[in-house]
Each structure stands twice: as structure tokens, then as C-alpha cells.
Amino acid sequence: MDSKTLQDRINQVFEQQKSHSLNLRTSSADLRIGMLRRLHDWILEHRQDIRDALFADYKKPNIETDITEIYPSLSEAKNTIKNLKSWMRVKRVPTPVTFLGTSAHIQYEPKGASLIVAPWNYPFNLAIGPLISAISAGCTAIVKPSEMTPNTSALIKRMISELFDENHVCVIEGGLEASQLLFAKPFDHIFFTGSPAVGKIVMRSASEYLGSVTLELGGKSPVVIAKDADLKDAARKIASTKFINCGQTCVAPDFVLIHASMRDEFVSYLKESIETLYETDGQAAIDSKDFGRIVNERHFNRLKELITDAKARGAVVAKGGKTDASQNFIEPTVITHVKPDMMVMLDEIFGPILPILDYTELDKALSFINTMPKPLALYAFSKSDKKLSYIFHKTSSGGAVANDCVLHFIHHELPFGGVNNSGIGKSHGHYGFLEFSNPKGVLKQRVGFTAVTPLFPPYNRAKEMIIDGLLKWF
Numbered sequence: 052m053d054s055k056t057l058q059d060r061i062n063q064v065f066e067q068q069k070s071h072s073l074n075l076r077t078s079s080a081d082l083r084i085g086m087l088r089r090l091h092d093w094i095l096e097h098r099q100d101i102r103d104a105l106f107a108d109y110k111k112p113n114i115e116t117d118i119t120e121i122y123p124s125l126s127e128a129k130n131t132i133k134n135l136k137s138w139m140r141v142k143r144v145p146t147p148v149t150f151l152g153t154s155a156h157i158q159y160e161p162k163g164a165s166l167i168v169a170p171w172n173y174p175f176n177l178a179i180g181p182l183i184s185a186i187s188a189g190c191t192a193i194v195k196p197s198e199m200t201p202n203t204s205a206l207i208k209r210m211i212s213e214l215f216d217e218n219h220v221c222v223i224e225g226g227l228e229a230s231q232l233l234f235a236k237p238f239d240h241i242f243f244t245g246s247p248a249v250g251k252i253v254m255r256s257a258s259e260y261l262g263s264v265t266l267e268l269g270g271k272s273p274v275v276i277a278k279d280a281d282l283k284d285a286a287r288k289i290a291s292t293k294f295i296n297c298g299q300t301c302v303a304p305d306f307v308l309i310h311a312s313m314r315d316e317f318v319s320y321l322k323e324s325i326e327t328l329y330e331t332d333g334q335a336a337i338d339s340k341d342f343g344r345i346v347n348e349r350h351f352n353r354l355k356e357l358i359t360d361a362k363a364r365g366a367v368v369a370k371g372g373k374t375d376a377s378q379n380f381i382e383p384t385v386i387t388h389v390k391p392d393m394m395v396m397l398d399e400i401f402g403p404i405l406p407i408l409d410y411t412e413l414d415k416a417l418s419f420i421n422t423m424p425k426p427l428a429l430y431a432f433s434k435s436d437k438k439l440s441y442i443f444h445k446t447s448s449g450g451a452v453a454n455d456c457v458l459h460f461i462h463h464e465l466p467f468g469g470v471n472n473s474g475i476g477k478s479h480g481h482y483g484f485l486e487f488s489n490p491k492g493v494l495k496q497r498v499g500f501t502a503v504t505p506l507f508p509p510y511n512r513a514k515e516m517i518i519d520g521l522l523k524w525f
């Protein structure tokens with residue numbers, strides 16, 4: 052599509068949706084639930100099509116697509132269908148003494164016309180999850196899937212065109228140009244999932260018309276292993292969550308901080324865990340059906356450079372390290388003797404490379420984390436609840452998990468999102484509904500005045516004395 056046609060198309064869909072968003076303000080819970088049911092059923096019926104698209108994009112194993120794309124989308128839809136009526140219900144609030152004679156409530160109005168921009172790493176789930184929240188809140192949505200996963204993008208477009216009128220939900224495909232044209236439109240809300248660098252562009256664009264934003268970004272999510280942790284258990288859980296999707300997961304453990312005296316034992320368990328996951332019966336990880344590929348050559352070269360730089364500066368590749376450019380393959384790789392100034396420690400890795408850093412005092416490890424931008428997640432392993440609580444209180448992160456990794460992402464009742472550099476706003480379940488809603492505070496005057504009404508001008512000494520009393524009373 053040439054630039055002029057793309058611009059015209061975006062203008063046309065935006066105007067249609069902006070106008071339809073006014074009709075949706077009064078849409079009932081039943082109507083929204085009906086749409087979510089149809090979306091849910093489509094996903095279930097087209098499970099194999101979704102698997103095929105993901106496999107064609109970056110050889111994502113079928114079962115991994117089931118677990119990380121299809122299951123979270125279905126469960127988000129089901130949870131929303133079950134709870135939407137209660138989330139939409141008007142909430143009465145208590146009346147303070149000074150407001151006697153009034154009543155007040157909160158009603159949840161849809162923000163209006165929304166834009167959802169998705170990344171490539173979980174390209175189905177991260178487009179559909181926010182869409183479920185937008186529909187539940189009564190918003191229209193333009194969805195822009197990632198251009199880096201074109202098969203999944205085409206499938207999402209097909210699904211949306213089969214299920215929705217264009218004036219309600221519509222997919223605009225494309226890369227940088229499409230994103231830039233979309234960000235320039237005055238959406239009521241933008242839900243962006245991607246890198247902090249592009250998140251800043253989104254926020255700058257939205258500031259032009261003061262649109263609200265949800266930014267689901269990334270960062271370096273640390274794992275802290277305390278001296279009393281079960282090392283074998285920690286290694287198994289860290290390996291399985293780090294290397295799933297080839298490490299291309301926003302909440303993947305990015306690096307491990309471990310007491311120096313325990314590092315070698317932990318690394319040996321880590322090697323065992325990787326072998327169990329991807330090298331069964333002595334096969335090489337490259338032949339494993341269960342291990343995917345890096346999404347494209349640019350990211351492959353970026354990751355290879357991280358290994359080369361670390362090795363050149365004295366790090367040790369304790370496991371893996373092999374690459375194959377012909378198929379964007381990088382082995383599950385563990386690197387020890389890592390220093391904070393190595394390239395692998397400067398930015399989010401987003402690939403199957405796990406640096407291990409030693410510490411000698413837990414407090415110094417936590418101080419080190421606090422020198423970095425706040426991460427999307429923090430994982431801590433310890434047998435002591437007191438120590439876990441200490442770690443979570445001394446650090447700041449979007450979310451946290453004790454004695455496991457990543458699982459908080461699929462817990463319905465938890466808000467999911469980052470903090471500052473790793474994101475703004477929360478998603479999933481009720482939090483996703485709230486993100487696309489304006490909780491409008493409504494006050495109803497019932498008797499014609501409140502306790503403060505007599506205090507309006509003209510001011511005089513008597514009123515001042517009443518105020519003196521009131522200020523002391525409250």
C-alpha cells in the first residue's frame with residue numbers, strides 16, 4: 052500500500068471508529084459479552100491456523116503456541132466474560148458528613164477510540180489480550196500487529212474482519228510508517244506493547260493531544276538467589292522460563308545474581324536442566340523440535356555480538372554459545388564471570404543468553420539492581436519468607452515472583468505491567484478493563500444544599516467561626 056493510500060485508509064477507519072465510539076458508550080454488558088464469546092470461540096476453532104502462523108513466522112513449537120498464545124488469550128476472554136457485569140456495575144460510594152443530602156457513585160465509561168500496537172514476541176496473545184480489555188470497556192480499537200511476524204499479522208486481520216464491523220475493530224497492518232501515521236491520530240487511549248525506546252515515542256505523540264497511554268515495555272528482569280535457596284529447584288525453573296520462546300519474552304529472567312560460593316553448583320544444575328529441556332538423548336539443541344529460532348537476522352546478529360563481547364572481555368561460556376546464521380539459531384547459553392559493563396548487561400537481552408553475576412553480600416546485590424532502570428519483573432529464590440519480603444521491599448519492579456519465574460503473567464487477579472522505564476499502567480482482567488475506562492465520579496444533589504453551601508460568599512466573621520470549628524473537627 053503506498054503512503055497516500057495508507058494515510059487515507061487510516062483517516063477513514065479512525066473517523067468511522069471515533070463516531071461509532073459514541074454509540075458504544077451505552078452498549079450493554081450482554082452485547083460486549085456476546086462479542087467476547089465469538090472471539091473466544093473463533094480462537095478455539097482456529098487453533099491449528101494460529102499454530103501454523105506462529106510456526107511459519109519463527110518456528111514456534113505448536114505446544115508452546117498453545118501454552119503462551121492460545122491459552123492466555125482464551126483465559127483472558129473467559130475471565131472477562133465471567134466478571135464483566137460486576138466490573139461495569141455502578142459503584143456507590145459512602146457520603147461524608149459535609150455531603151449529607153447528596154449521594155455519589157462511580158460509573159465506568161469507555162474511554163472511546165483506542166489504538167493497540169503489538170510486538171512480535173508473543174504476537175497473537177499481546178494483540179488479543181488488550182483487545183479483550185478494549186471490547187469489555189466498550190471502546191473501538193484499531194489493532195496494529197507487528198510487521199516482524201507477517202503470518203500472525205495476516206491471521207489476526209482475517210479473524211478480526213470475520214468477527215467485527217470495521218467501525219468497531221479493525222486491523223491496520225504495516226511497519227514504521229503505519230505506526231507513525233497511527234500515533235499522529237488523536238486516539239482517546241493507546242495501548243502499546245514494545246520496547247522502552249518506542250514507548251517514549253508513543254508517549255511524546257500522545258502528549259500532543261493528551262491521549263492516555265498504557266505502555267507495556269521491557270527491561271532487565273533480575274533473579275536474586277539467596278544463600279538458603281534450593282539451587283536445583285531454582286535452576287530448573289529459571290532454565291524453563293528463560294529459554295521458552297528462545298528467551299524472547301518480556302518477563303524472562305534476564306540475569307542471575309548468586310552468592311559467589313554457590314555459583315558453580317548452581318551452574319551445574321542449570322546445565323542439567325537445559326539438557327533435560329532441549330538435549331534429550333544427547334541430541335543437539337539445534338535439532339530439538341521444542342526450541343525455536345531468533346525472529347530475524349538483525350536480532351540474531353545483535354545477540355551473537357553480546358556473546359562475542361562478553362568472551363572478549365573475560366566472561367566464560369559455561370554452556371552453549373553455538374550459533375547458526377543460516378537459521379537464526381542461538382544455543383541456550385549460560386555465561387559466568389560477567390561484569391556489569393559488558394554489553395550483555397547494558398540492555399534487555401531478549402534472547403537465549405543467561406549471564407550469571409556473583410555477589411558477596413545480598414545488600415550489595417540489591418543496591419546493584421537499584422542502580423539500573425526499574426525492571427518489569429523481579430524473581431527471588433529463598434526458603435525464608437522474611438528474606439523474600441526484604442528483597443521485594445528493598446527493590447522496585449513492575450511485578451515479582453518468589454521461588455519461581457514468569458507465572459504472575461497469567462494470574463488473572465494480579466495487575467500486570469511495569470514501573471517507569473518498564474512501563475506505565477497495568478493490564479489483564481479487571482486492570483485491563485479499568486485501563487480502557489474512565490471511572491467517572493458522579494454526585495447527585497438530593498436536598499438542594501450541602502453542609503458547605505452556607506459557607507459560600509459573602510464571607511463574614513460568623514462564617515469564619517464556623518470554618519474554624521469545622522477545620523478543628525475534621
Ligand code: NAD
Binds near residue numbers: 172270302469
Ligand atoms: P518495538 O518497540 O520495536 O516494536 C513494537 C511496535 O512498535 C511494532 O508494532 C512496531 O511496528 C512499532 N515501532 C517500532 N519502531 C517504531 C518507531 N520508531 N516509531 C513508531 N513505531 C515503531 O518492540 P518489539 O521489538 O516488537 O518487541 C520487543 C520489546 O517489547 C521488548 O523490549 C520487550 O520486553 C517488550 N515487550 C513487553 C511486553 C510487556 O507486556 N510488558 C510484552 C512483550 C514484549
